[in-house]
Amino acid sequence: xxxxxxxxxxxxxxxxxxxxxxxxxxxxxxxxxxxxxxxxxxxxxxxxxxxxxxxxxxxxxxxxxxxxxxxxxxxxxxxxxxxxxxxxxxxxxxxxxxxxxxxxxxxxxxxxxxxxxxxxxxxxxxxxxxxxxxxxxxxxxxxxxxxxxxxxxxxxxxxxxxxxxxxxxxxxxxxxxxxxxxxxxxxxxxxxxxxxxxxxxxxxxxxxxxxxxxxxxxxxxxxxxxxxxxxxxxxxxxxxxxxxxxxxxxxxxxxxxxxxxxxxxxxxxxxxxxxxxxxxxxxxxxxxxxxxxxxxxxxxxxxxxxxxxxxxxxxxxxxxxxxxxxxxxxxxxxxxxxxxxxxxxxxxxxxxxxxxxxxxxxxxxxxxxxxxxxxxxxxxxxxxxxxxxxxxxxxxxxxxxxxxxxxxxxxxxxxxxxxxxxxxxxxxxxxxxxxxxxxxxxxxxxxxxxxxxxxxxxxxxxxxxxxxxxxxxxxxxxxxxxxxxxxxxxxxxxxxxxxxxxxxxxxxxxxxxxxxxxxxxxxxxxxxxxxxxxxx
Ligand SMILES: Nc1nc2c(c(=O)[nH]1)N[C@H]1C(S)=C(S)[C@@H](COP(=O)(O)O)O[C@H]1N2
Ligand SMILES: [Mo]
Numbered sequence: 108x109x110x111x112x113x114x115x116x117x118x119x120x121x122x123x124x125x126x127x128x129x130x131x132x133x134x135x136x137x138x139x140x141x142x143x144x145x146x147x148x149x150x151x152x153x154x155x156x157x158x159x160x161x162x163x164x165x166x167x168x169x170x171x172x173x174x175x176x177x178x179x180x181x182x183x184x185x186x187x188x189x190x191x192x193x194x195x196x197x198x199x200x201x202x203x204x205x206x207x208x209x210x211x212x213x214x215x216x217x218x219x220x221x222x223x224x225x226x227x228x229x230x231x232x233x234x235x236x237x238x239x240x241x242x243x244x245x246x247x248x249x250x251x252x253x254x255x256x257x258x259x260x261x262x263x264x265x266x267x268x269x270x271x272x273x274x275x276x277x278x279x280x281x282x283x284x285x286x287x288x289x290x291x292x293x294x295x296x297x298x299x300x301x302x303x304x305x306x307x308x309x310x311x312x313x314x315x316x317x318x319x320x321x322x323x324x325x326x327x328x329x330x331x332x333x334x335x336x337x338x339x340x341x342x343x344x345x346x347x348x349x350x351x352x353x354x355x356x357x358x359x360x361x362x363x364x365x366x367x368x369x370x371x372x373x374x375x376x377x378x379x380x381x382x383x384x385x386x387x388x389x390x391x392x393x394x395x396x397x398x399x400x401x402x403x404x405x406x407x408x409x410x411x412x413x414x415x416x417x418x419x420x421x422x423x424x425x426x427x428x429x430x431x432x433x434x435x436x437x438x439x440x441x442x443x444x445x446x447x448x449x450x451x452x453x454x455x456x457x458x459x460x461x462x463x464x465x466x467x468x469x470x471x472x473x474x475x476x477x478x479x480x481x482x483x484x485x486x487x488x489x490x491x492x493x494x495x496x497x498x499x500x501x502x503x504x505x506x507x508x509x510x511x512x513x514x515x516x517x518x519x520x521x522x523x524x525x526x527x528x529x530x531x532x533x534x535x536x537x538x539x540x541x542x543x544x545x546x547x548x549x550x551x552x553x554x555x556x557x558x559x560x561x562x563x564x565x566x567x568x569x570x571x572x573x574x575x576x577x578x579x580x581x582x583x584x585x586x587x588x589x590x591x592x593x594x595x596x597x598x599x600x601x602x603x604x605x606x607x608x609x610x611x612x613x614x615x616x617x618x619x620x621x622x623x624x625x626x627x628x629x630x631x632x633x634x635x636x637x638x639x640x641x642x643x
Contacts, residue, residue, distance in 0.1 A: 110192065111192040111193065113261075114188040114191070114192045115189050115192070117188065117249055117261070118184040118185055118187060119185040120245070120261075120265055121242045122181040122183070122184035122242075123181055124242045124245050124265070124272065125180075125216075125238070125241070125242040126141070126180065126181070127241065127269065127272045128237065128238035128239065128242060128272045129141060129216065131237065131238070131241075131272045131273065132220070132233075132234040132235075132238040132275055132276070132279045133223075133234070134276075134280045134283040135224075135230055135233060135279040136223050136224025136225070136227075136234050137223070137224050137283070138374050139219065139220070139223050140215060140216055140219020140220060141173050141176060141219070142223060142373040143219045143222045143223050144173075144219065145169060145172045145173045145176055146372065146373045148172060149169070149172065149371060149373070150371070154527065154529040154530075157528055158419075158528065158529065158530075169372075169373050172373075173373065187208060191204060212239075213235070213239060216235050216238055216239055217231065217232070217235040220234040230282075234279065237275035237279055238275070240275065241268040241269070241271040241275065242268065244267070244268060244271060245264055245265065248264040249261060291379060291381025292304070292399055292400075292486055292494065293380075294493040294494075295485050295486060295489075295493075297486075298480075298481045298484055298485055298486060301403050301486060302404050305400040325341060325345065326340070328340040328643075329354055329355075331355075334423045334542070334637070334639045335423055335424065335425050335543065336355065336423070336542050336543060336544065336639050336641070337354050337355025337546075338546075338641045338643055339353075339545075339547075339643075340546070340547045340643055341353070341354070342548065343550075344548075345548045346548075347549075347551055349546070349553040349555070350596075351584050351596055353544055353555060353596075354544060355543050355546075355555070356543055356544050356555050356594065356596075357557060357594075359429065359584065359591075359594055360412050360430065360431055360587050360591070361429050361430055362430065362483055363430060363482040363485070363487075363488050363491065365428070366428040366430050367417065367425060367427065368490045368491070369419070369426060369504060371459070371524070372459050375459070375490055375510075376457075376458035376510050377489065378458050378493060378512075380486070381399070383398075383399055383494055384396040384398055384399075385440075385478070385495060385512070385513065385514065386512065386514070386515075387440055387444045387513075387514050388444075388513060388516075389454070389514075389517055390446075390447060390450055390516045390517060390518045391441065391444035391445055391450075392444060392445030393444055395443065395444060397440070399495070402480050402495060403433070403486075405435045407435050407439040408433055409433070409434065409435075410431055410432070411431070411433075411475070411477065411479075411498075411588065411590060412429060412430070412431050412432075412587045412588035412591050413429065413430065413432055413500050413588070413590045413591060414559050414592040415427070415429075415504045415507060416503060416504060416539070417503060418503035418504065418505050418525070418531075418534055418628060418631070418632045419628045420628065420632070421627075421633050422539070422541075422625070422633050422634070422636075423541045423637040423639070424541075424633075427592070429591050429592055430482055430483065432481060432482055433480055433481030433482070433484070434477035434478060434480065434481075435477060435478050435480070436473075436474045436477050437470050437476050437477060438471050438474070440478065440514060441467075441516065446467060446471070449518050450467040450516045450517070450518065451466065451517060451518055451519055451520060452466060452517045452520060453465050453467050453470045453514060453515075453516055454514070454517050454521045455497050455508035456508075456511070456513040457510045457511055457512060459509075459510055461508055461509070461510075462508070462521065462523055463506050463508045464522075464523055465499060467516065475499075475500050476497075476498070477498050478495050478496070478497060478514070479496050479498050480494060492510050493510070495510075495511045496509040496510065497511060500562065500590035501561030501562035501563075501590070502534045502535060502561070503534040503535075503536055505523070505524075529629070529630055530629065530631075531630050531631040534631075534632070535561060536559065537631070537632045537633070538558075538559070538560040538563065538614075538615045538619070538621040538622075539560075539613065539621065539637075540557070540558035540565075540613035541556045541558075541611070541637050542554060542555075542609055542611050542638075543555055543556040543557060544556065545607075545609060545639070547601075547643045550600055551598055551600060552572075552601040552607075553596050554570045554572075554596065554599075554611070555596040555597075556568075556611060557593070558583075558592060558593050558595055559591075559593070560616060562589075562590075563615040563616045563617050564615060565583065565586070565593045565614070565615060566614050566615065566618065567580060567581075567613065568581040568593075568595040568612070568613045568614075569581065569611065569612050569613075570595075570597040570599075570609070570611050571608070571609070571610040571611075572607045572608070573608060574608035574610060575608075575610045575636070575638075578612075580597070581595040581596060581597035581611075582595065582596055604642060606640055606641070607641055607642070607643075608638060609638060609640070609641060610636050610638040611636065611638075612636045621634075621636065622634050622635070623635060623636050
């Protein structure tokens, strides 16, 4: 290595050690500047870019963005080193540059750690110090801004810096920020315990309940296709009626653990339910606040089975789930505050800065527009919006604000987070039917799946084995609730094992057939018939 190469390597290595130090110190505040930077990029990027990233990268978009930012930081360090070595600025110019870069790095690290956590002074300052110590010492040990040491010593210095970062990681972990303070309600805790605690002031955690659907028929062969379809062959003498629970079929009502998760966040807000309160305010007669246990024990709280789907889901995609929620009608919360005739929108504001709105007319009309505080009989998991989130059956998931902190009545039209990025405002779900399973039992082949038509409901599902030339009516299971999808299956006598072009289409409760027109998710949700070619 000549001097220039060594400088470039030295600065790039310092940047890498800086990133390692940042990640090592992260547990101290419960987040890190890299995630904050990614969040700033996501929120500042134009809707079209954010949407493209979601559509092409899906759930990988956020980690990919963080990786990109990390690589850019290392490249910038190498670039600065190449510049100073290549253009030979004077010693004093070089010192100015090094000082400037150092100050920038210190400020970015500190601001990032402050923003990543709850802003407690000693936590973010200590995290900043822990993160900056390894790269700082690496620079000092390698002779400041003009490295002139041998390779062996460089490697030794690097090893020392990484060791220092490891020490920082241990320190950060042991001082780690608890998810919430005190012994208030935690995500995923028994709802009964929360209600009891309100009465007695104690909490008794219990073990979760699980609902694994029974599977029928021994599976001889099974594979999953890219279309989220499980194709399998069961014993020929397995129950010829199939039921609705054969391999690949989702449970009619799923659990919190298998519910899809979508949000704009690199890391989700940690809300302390003990300190949280729901503010009901805006253009109302009297604003008021509710505590978490006020909502949990609300007289109108009820259990509700609801299907939600993300508007960015592709035809046949897995961003659709059904769960049992504990929830309180939003109109019950608002009526207590008194809503004037001039009210237009009911705006929900969230801890992550997300907002959504739904017309007051819809809220006052519908008992099923609710604020949910529980799932599967427990408090919400953090990723589903602990401690409280909205649910609007029949609208895409984007309308269902998670981590709600305030419900605000507005006299004007409010533009929601995704609406501002070019997605439709109303987000009424398009009628859909997805194949989830194709199974052979002897000469009989069953196609099974789910169909959802929002508030219109589902009246029928048809299945084709020949790419849509001929159709047969599927058998439908009763929906688990008026707010949920319906499972279907169709069994046909098909002795030959050649390729089958399976297609499904639904008819909603108004008698309208699901459109065959294929559209992408943006801006109003995907449409088109789900089809999959299988051989079994
Ligand atoms: N606060 C907040 N709420 C949000 C989002 C978000 O990014 N922030 N994403 C929305 C979107 S696009 C969807 S599809 C649903 C997903 O809810 P889930 O993760 O509980 O399934 O949350 C919605 N609510
Ligand atoms: Mo979504």
